[in-house]
Amino acid sequence: MHKMPDAQPAFQFVDMRQQHDVARLGMWVFLATEVLFFGGLILSYSAYRTGYPTGFAEAARHTKIVIGTANTAILLTSSFLVAWAVTVARLRDSRFAALLLWTAALLGVVFLVLKGVEYSAEFNEHLLPGFGFAFSGPHIHAAHLFFSFYLVATGLHAVHVAVGIVVLVVIGLRAHQRAYSDLYHSPITVAGLYWHFVDLVWIFLFALIYLPGRGG
Amino acid sequence: MKNAPNYLTEDNSLRSWLFTTDHKRVAILYFVGITLFFFVGGAAATLIRLELIEPQGHLVTSDTYNRLFTMHGIIMVWFFLIPSIPSTLGNFVVPLMIGARDLAFPRLNLTSWYLFMVGGATTLYAIFRGGIDTGWTFYTPFSTMYSNSHVVLAITGVFIAGFSSILTGLNFIVTIHRLRAPGLTWYRLPLFLWSLYATSVILVLATPVLAMTLLLVGLDRVFGIGIFDPARGGDPLLFQHLFWFYSHPAVYIMILPGMGVVSELVACYSRKEVFGYKFVAWSAVAIAGIGFFVWGHHMFVSGQSPFAALVFSFMSFVVAVPSAIKVFNWTATMHKGRIRYDAPMLYALAFIGLFTIGGLTGLFLACLAYDVYVTDTYFVVAHFHYIMVGGMVTAYFGGLHYWWPKITGRLYPEYWARAAAILIFFGFNMTFFPQFILGVLGMPRRYHIYPPEFQIWHVMSSTGASILAVAYALPLFYLGWSLFFGQRASANPWHTTGLEWQTPSPPPKHNFETTPVVKRKPYDFTIKGKPRAQNA
Numbered sequence: 001m002h003k004m005p006d007a008q009p010a011f012q013f014v015d016m017r018q019q020h021d022v023a024r025l026g027m028w029v030f031l032a033t034e035v036l037f038f039g040g041l042i043l044s045y046s047a048y049r050t051g052y053p054t055g056f057a058e059a060a061r062h063t064k065i066v067i068g069t070a071n072t073a074i075l076l077t078s079s080f081l082v083a084w085a086v087t088v089a090r091l092r093d094s095r096f097a098a099l100l101l102w103t104a105a106l107l108g109v110v111f112l113v114l115k116g117v118e119y120s121a122e123f124n125e126h127l128l129p130g131f132g133f134a135f136s137g138p139h140i141h142a143a144h145l146f147f148s149f150y151l152v153a154t155g156l157h158a159v160h161v162a163v164g165i166v167v168l169v170v171i172g173l174r175a176h177q178r179a180y181s182d183l184y185h186s187p188i189t190v191a192g193l194y195w196h197f198v199d200l201v202w203i204f205l206f207a208l209i210y211l212p213g214r215g216g
Numbered sequence: 217m218k219n220a221p222n223y224l225t226e227d228n229s230l231r232s233w234l235f236t237t238d239h240k241r242v243a244i245l246y247f248v249g250i251t252l253f254f255f256v257g258g259a260a261a262t263l264i265r266l267e268l269i270e271p272q273g274h275l276v277t278s279d280t281y282n283r284l285f286t287m288h289g290i291i292m293v294w295f296f297l298i299p300s301i302p303s304t305l306g307n308f309v310v311p312l313m314i315g316a317r318d319l320a321f322p323r324l325n326l327t328s329w330y331l332f333m334v335g336g337a338t339t340l341y342a343i344f345r346g347g348i349d350t351g352w353t354f355y356t357p358f359s360t361m362y363s364n365s366h367v368v369l370a371i372t373g374v375f376i377a378g379f380s381s382i383l384t385g386l387n388f389i390v391t392i393h394r395l396r397a398p399g400l401t402w403y404r405l406p407l408f409l410w411s412l413y414a415t416s417v418i419l420v421l422a423t424p425v426l427a428m429t430l431l432l433v434g435l436d437r438v439f440g441i442g443i444f445d446p447a448r449g450g451d452p453l454l455f456q457h458l459f460w461f462y463s464h465p466a467v468y469i470m471i472l473p474g475m476g477v478v479s480e481l482v483a484c485y486s487r488k489e490v491f492g493y494k495f496v497a498w499s500a501v502a503i504a505g506i507g508f509f510v511w512g513h514h515m516f517v518s519g520q521s522p523f524a525a526l527v528f529s530f531m532s533f534v535v536a537v538p539s540a541i542k543v544f545n546w547t548a549t550m551h552k553g554r555i556r557y558d559a560p561m562l563y564a565l566a567f568i569g570l571f572t573i574g575g576l577t578g579l580f581l582a583c584l585a586y587d588v589y590v591t592d593t594y595f596v597v598a599h600f601h602y603i604m605v606g607g608m609v610t611a612y613f614g615g616l617h618y619w620w621p622k623i624t625g626r627l628y629p630e631y632w633a634r635a636a637a638i639l640i641f642f643g644f645n646m647t648f649f650p651q652f653i654l655g656v657l658g659m660p661r662r663y664h665i666y667p668p669e670f671q672i673w674h675v676m677s678s679t680g681a682s683i684l685a686v687a688y689a690l691p692l693f694y695l696g697w698s699l700f701f702g703q704r705a706s707a708n709p710w711h712t713t714g715l716e717w718q719t720p721s722p723p724p725k726h727n728f729e730t731t732p733v734v735k736r737k738p739y740d741f742t743i744k745g746k747p748r749a750q751n752a
Contacts, residue, residue: 011726012311012318012395022320022394029386029420037424040458044432044443047454130439141449148441152432 016183023186027193038156038201045149045208048142055142057213059135062127062143063150067118068210071111072202078107079199082168085175086192090185094178097188101172104195108165115158122147153205160198167191222625222722237322238725243308244623245329250296250304251692253336257291258688260284265647265681268674273665281664282349283365289352290370294377295336297604298466301473302419303332303384305615306412308623310388312716312723313406315397315732320390321383328383335377342369351662353463356444356455360436368437371430378423378430381469385419388412397715399734403497406714406738407483407490410497411476414504418465418472422508426462429455453518460511468507470604471571472500474611475542478564481614482546483739484712485561486553490739492545499538506535516587525584532582539575543568558710559633563614566641570606574599577652592662595655598648606644613640613691620695621709625722626702632694639687646680713739 013019049056085100119128126134127147135143171191174180180188223240226232233241263284267275276284307325311318319325342348348365350358359367392405392413433455435441442448444455483490490496512520512528546568555561577599581587590596613636620628650673659670666674708717719728 012316012320012322014731018394022390025393026321026386026390029389033382033386033420033424036421037428040425040428040461041432044454044458047451048449051451052449129441130435144442144448145450148435148443152435152441 020184020186020189023190024193027190031193031197034197034201038153038204041149041153041156042204042208045153048145048149049208049212052139052142052145055139056146058137058139059143059146060209060212061214062122062125063210064118064121065210065214067114068206071114072206074107074111074114075199075202078104078111079196081107082192082195086185086188089175089180089188090182092178092181094175094180097180098172098176101168101175101188105165105168105172108161108168112158112161112165115154150209153209157198157201157205160201164191164195164198167194220720220724222720223725224625224722226725235326237318237326239307239311239319239322239325240623240723240727242325242329243304243306246299246303246307246332249329249333249336250299253291253295254688256340257288257296258685260288260291262681262685264288265678267664268666269671269678271666271668271671271674276664278664279349282351282662283343283347285662286348286351287343290339290348290374292604293352293466293470294374295332295339297470297608298377298381299332299384300470300608300612301477301615302388302412302415302469303328303380305477305612305619306388306408306473307384309619309714309716310391310409310412311395312622312719312727313409313714314392314395314400315715315728315734316391316395317726317728319387320395321387324383325387328380328387331380331383332377335373335375335380337373338376339370339373342366342373345369353459354430354433355459356433356436356452357446360433360444368434371434375427375430375434378427381419381423385416385423388416389420392416397732397734400715403494404734404737405497407479407493407496407500408473408476411472411479411500414500415469415472415476418469418504418507422462422465422469425458426466429458429462432458453515453520456515456518457511460514461508464511464514465504465507467600467603468503470608472503474567474571474608475500477611477615477618478546478567479542480714481560481564481618482549484618484710485556485558485564486550487556487741488549488553488739489737489741490545491548491551492541493737493739495541496545499541502538503535506531506538510535513582513587516584517591529582529584533579536575536579536582539571543572543575557634559628559630559637560614560618562634562637562641563610563617566637566644567607567610567614570602570610570641570644574602574606577602590655592660593655594651594659594661597661598651598655601648601651606648610640610644613637616691616695618710619716620698621705622716622721622723624699624702625705626698627705627709628698628702629694632690636687636690636694639683639690643680643684643687647677647684648680650674650676650680713741 009016009019013022081100081104085097085104088100089097122128123131126132128151129144129148130151133144133147168191171188175188223238233245236242263276264281267273267281273281307319345366348363348367348370350363350365350367354367354371392409396405432441432443436444442450444450444452446452479490479496510528510532512524513532516525516529577595581590581596581599617628617633620626654670654673654677657670657673659666659673705721707720709721710717715732715734718732
């Protein structure tokens with residue numbers, strides 16, 4: 001395979017620097033759309049949480065906080081590994097970068113498995129709207145709304161994690177082939193941005209889903 | 217005479233077109249797509265106007281009528297107006313105007329077209345399966361609980377097309393930021409690019425909210441998650457807030473690019489620098505920004521808080537200011553200019569007049585008290601058609617004629633083009649002005665049976681619509697004719713200043729032989745015969 005063309009910009013760019021700037025700006029703009037995408041959902045959640053404060057607190061106490069907390073730690077760790085990998089790849093330690101990326105991807109898989117365990121427990125407790133929802137007490141409407149948001153938000157987030165896992169594996173493979181250097185590292189930088197974003201969304205979801213009704 | 221190969225003649229296999237990443241070819245693919253949808257949406261409009269000629273509603277049933285206006289709305293908004301100028305003319309000229317070889321993400325650009333076509337095909341499939349009867353606004357709880365039509369299929373189509381919008385917006389933002397030729401500072405950018413930049417910001421920030429909203433509607437319909445279901449504690453008004461948070465800015469997606477085109481046309485055919493360039497440029501950004509905070513004026517009668525309504529009313533008046541700045545500055549640009557009434561300029565003049573009427577009647581609707589009186593009447597229908605059809609579609613045709621020689625390498629027949637422009641102007645006014653009167657008299661929208669005293673205005677409107685239908689079909693014929701028999705165009709047939717006119721018509725595959733270096737501001741007609749940039 002050709003080694004040199006890696007340092008050649010695509011035809012529409014003047015140099016590698018411009019190409020790198022374009023890739024990064026493109027990802028930031030994409031993340032802006034993602035913020036608004038999840039923003040619409042979080043806004044709706046907030047409207048109903050304000051409307052049904054006790055109901056939402058009651059429902060939130062039924063979430064699996066241990067799994068949620070473990071998953072937060074797992075995603076944060078994977079994000080750290082990805083940040084490390086980006087730095088390492090630029091220092092031309094490609095094999096190590098690949099290892100870091102794959103480990104991060106593996107943590108993503110663990111996250112999804114735990115999420116699956118959580119869903120199945122909730123399914124058995126009849127907490128998932130659309131799948132035989134049942135809730136005792138006066139707050140059934142609020143609980144139904146809460147778990148609807150829970151399902152949609154974590155489901156969409158899981159889709160993002162799944163996409164991210166594929167991206168990390170592929171980028172890891174390219175890193176393993178020594179495709180990246182200090183001159184050419186846009187793909188790994190951009191993939192890193194995406195993964196950090198997915199992580200950040202989870203931090204918001206964690207606070208919104210698992211923590212209400214648990215203080216004091 | 218055989219010239220050097222250009223982007224059209226480079227390789228003409230079907231494969232090379234379907235897998236092209238050349239922004240100019242993708243623009244042509246978009247032209248084909250939106251023209252198709254324009255005539256599908258137009259066919260629905262024709263049936264609506266035909267139906268309304270007589271008050272008893274004999275032609276179609278109420279249910280069919282509901283499906284017709286819904287189809288007209290969905291197709292025209294998402295599959296014609298939103299992509300119209302950005303994805304066709306914008307796609308073609310953005311890289312040319314900034315002296316770049318292509319957009320920043322050429323493959324993404326092609327992906328965007330495929331997403332658009334898949335979304336369109338899904339929506340068309342929903343229509344062939346029997347259509348959808350919710351109106352283009354998909355209001356809940358009708359769309360989520362009661363409608364027996366193909367809601368999920370239709371919103372899936374719109375959802376997919378939304379990704380296409382987002383990718384186009386993203387591509388334009390990055391391209392305009394990062395790929396400008398040396399010397400091309402922000403204040404040397406043509407105003408069309410300022411408009412497209414502002415449009416792109418809206419595309420990127422508003423469309424995802426629509427995507428989320430439609431997703432929730434779909435999930436509500438399929439799984440009964442009940443987020444908008446009052447019986448389960450949900451709030452249908454929340455849907456309206458989310459929907460209009462997208463759909464009001466989307467109105468600016470459907471007008472800002474038209475304003476950009478008109479700025480180009482007015483400068484070129486008045487042979488003058490645009491008056492108050494910076495004001496016109498920043499007014500586009502202001503419209504995009506303020507446009508995010510006016511959505512509540514669609515909900516004045518919905519039962520939202522009167523204090524919220526007050527703020528939304530105020531903001532709706534405020535957003536008229538930058539629009540007015542544009543109209544005044546175009547007029548001032550023409551003052552003492554050497555105006556040529558070529559077809560594109562006729563379209564630009566029509567735009568200014570029609571947009572002004574549409575904009576001023578928008579102020580009527582921003583008044584809380586008056587809005588209550590005309591809500592859900594033909595007044596509203598007339599108002600937004602003056603903006604979207606009188607404004608955007610007119611500007612689209614203006615831009616299409618203006619850049620036609622650049623796109624095809626052929627000149628369009630001037631007299632036919634002028635005739636079509638004038639016919640469109642008269643047909644349009646005859647169709648929609650009576651609707652203002654109908655609205656004030658109390659004719660509600662979305663009804664196909666009406667009291668006989670309204671018939672005279674409906675007949676007038678339908679007569680205008682048939683003129684308009686002929687007028688819109690005309691360009692298809694003479695532009696099609698010009699593709700084969702039109703006079704060959706020089707690089708700069710209008711003797712104007714944009715960078716896109718300094719490369720051959722049609723341009724070579726990578727736009728410029730050498731990257732231009734920009735030395736002067738745009739619209740500088742003072743130095744005769746001297747190009748704005750020189751090739752380095």
